Amino acid sequence: MTSYVAAIDQGTTSTRCMIFSHAGEVVAVDQKEHEQIFPRAGWVEHDPEEVWTNTREVTAGALAKADVSPTDIAAVGITNQRETAVVWDRTTGKPVYNAIVWQDTRTDRICTELGALGGGQERYRGKTGLPIATYFSGPKIRWILDNVEGARDRAEAGDLLFGNMDTWVLWNMTGGPEGGVHVTDPTNASRTLLMDLQTLSWNPDIADEIGIPLAMLPEIRSSSEEYGRVRERGVLAGVPIAGILGDQQAATFGQACLSPGEAKNTYGTGNFVLLNTGTEQVLSKNGLLTTVCYKIGSQDTVYALEGAIAITGALVQWLRDNLGIIGSAPEIEALARSVDDNGGAYFVPAFSGLFAPYWRSDARGAIVGLTRYVNKGHLARAVLEATAFQTREVIDAMNADSGVALTSLKVDGGMVGNELLMQFQADILGVPVIRPVVAETTALGAAYAAGLAVGYWQGEDDVRNNWAKDKEWHPAMDEASREKTYKQWKKAVTRTFDWVEAED
Numbered sequence: 001m002t003s004y005v006a007a008i009d010q011g012t013t014s015t016r017c018m019i020f021s022h023a024g025e026v027v028a029v030d031q032k033e034h035e036q037i038f039p040r041a042g043w044v045e046h047d048p049e050e051v052w053t054n055t056r057e058v059t060a061g062a063l064a065k066a067d068v069s070p071t072d073i074a075a076v077g078i079t080n081q082r083e084t085a086v087v088w089d090r091t092t093g094k095p096v097y098n099a100i101v102w103q104d105t106r107t108d109r110i111c112t113e114l115g116a117l118g119g120g121q122e123r124y125r126g127k128t129g130l131p132i133a134t135y136f137s138g139p140k141i142r143w144i145l146d147n148v149e150g151a152r153d154r155a156e157a158g159d160l161l162f163g164n165m166d167t168w169v170l171w172n173m174t175g176g177p178e179g180g181v182h183v184t185d186p187t188n189a190s191r192t193l194l195m196d197l198q199t200l201s202w203n204p205d206i207a208d209e210i211g212i213p214l215a216m217l218p219e220i221r222s223s224s225e226e227y228g229r230v231r232e233r234g235v236l237a238g239v240p241i242a243g244i245l246g247d248q249q250a251a252t253f254g255q256a257c258l259s260p261g262e263a264k265n266t267y268g269t270g271n272f273v274l275l276n277t278g279t280e281q282v283l284s285k286n287g288l289l290t291t292v293c294y295k296i297g298s299q300d301t302v303y304a305l306e307g308a309i310a311i312t313g314a315l316v317q318w319l320r321d322n323l324g325i326i327g328s329a330p331e332i333e334a335l336a337r338s339v340d341d342n343g344g345a346y347f348v349p350a351f352s353g354l355f356a357p358y359w360r361s362d363a364r365g366a367i368v369g370l371t372r373y374v375n376k377g378h379l380a381r382a383v384l385e386a387t388a389f390q391t392r393e394v395i396d397a398m399n400a401d402s403g404v405a406l407t408s409l410k411v412d413g414g415m416v417g418n419e420l421l422m423q424f425q426a427d428i429l430g431v432p433v434i435r436p437v438v439a440e441t442t443a444l445g446a447a448y449a450a451g452l453a454v455g456y457w458q459g460e461d462d463v464r465n466n467w468a469k470d471k472e473w474h475p476a477m478d479e480a481s482r483e484k485t486y487k488q489w490k491k492a493v494t495r496t497f498d499w500v501e502a503e504d
Contacts, residue, residue, distance in 0.1 A: 051169075347379070
């Protein structure tokens with residue numbers, strides 16, 4: 001048996017390559033951050049060419065750290081920040097514009113225009129499972145075609161390609177202009193506003209209405225099959241690329257949430273709670289998204305309800321980079337522990353509006369409840385608590401939609417090393433919070449998808465058997481205190497509404 005499986009994890013703030021053993025253990029990891037570009041308020045961009053350069057570098061770095069060669073790698077999987085849109089020239093491989101990131105709000109006017117055609121935000125939900133929102137890729141493609149000179153004509157002539165970051169990385173890894181594979185999977189396609197959830201195919205009527213030529217769009221294949229092999233001059237030359245999962249679905253798979261009713265929460269740049277609903281599409285009545293959870297080869301499609309929260313870990317970065325209150329992200333825990341509570345302060349980080357369950361693009365961030373008593377320790381605590389409160393809102397919506405109360409929550413991602421946050425999360429939810437041994441389950445899920453496709457792992461039982469608990473937190477807050485502080489949070493959220501007024 002070939003020794004290992006690799007995963008490319010192309011995230012919002014960094015790209016990494018991780019190498020895993022058959023037991024699902026981390027053998028090596030290499031990671032590199034990329035620039036966050038903010039051309040104006042509400043705009044967020046990445047340089048796709050920088051991301052591709054970093055992808056090559058971290059792949060080489062991980063192989064070197066593991067002291068293995070490409071012949072030791074059975075397959076490579078790709079996982080990625082979803083909804084971040086790239087449009088590039090199929091002949092030159094050059095992007096026509098920077099990647100527009102999922103947090104970006106510039107498409108607000110386009111979204112309003114689409115909703116005005118009838119049905120408002122809900123116009124496409126019956127087909128796509130999604131509300132019309134700046135979050136998704138479709139309106140971003142439209143913006144690029146409308147605002148980059150000559151782009152629409154080139155797209156209609158078949159000269160331009162679109163992809164979320166999974167497709168951009170895959171296309172380049174398999175040759176780029178020299179035979180690159182232009183493919184995505186249903187977990188990514190379901191985040192564009194353009195895919196029919198039932199058929200897993202592009203909806204031509206919606207694409208036409210938004211203004212996107214179908215010729216730009218990648219082929220939709222399953223989440224676990226061989227799409228192509230790494231180009232000969234690539235670091236992993238000849239290795240099959242055999243798995244694609246959007247980052248949150250990858251974490252769900254890596255957490256072994258493979259049965260209906262199982263849920264996980266990933267604590268990254270934003271937070272994303274996914275509840276496996278099996279082969280049933282559950283259309284939310286409470287502000288959640290209906291999305292594809294995964295599709296393994298020819299097996300039935302598995303769906304999920306998702307609560308997407310825009311700003312959680314990014315708020316810690318903001319405290320570090322914009323205010324300089326901490327020097328590194330891990331410092332926030334000690335600062336927050338310097339006080340006993342939030343001092344009455346609540347921080348609602350609506351930097352990109354509010355996602356689930358509100359979907360309010362007019363909201364903006366606010367710190368409320370300030371008095372002269374509040375110090376930087378209280379603010380640090382309010383930053384962490386904002387993550388837990390937003391998660392509670394999504395879990396409440398999920399319980400209402402599914403009709404089943406969550407009994408525990410599996411957690412993963414960069415913030416789960418913060419034990420103060422994990423305890424407060426258990427307190428405010430009133431259920432146990434469980435951290436696995438491998439907390440970076442996003443890359444692990446992509447590795448599983450790739451390994452299953454090539455027979456490195458035999459089936460989902462291997463995934464379940466590899467999962468192991470590291471630590472569990474139990475609620476320690478009494479019910480009255482829990483509901484009192486949560487009520488104050490809900491009050492704080494309402495103060496962020498209607499801040500941005502529509503442009504004339």
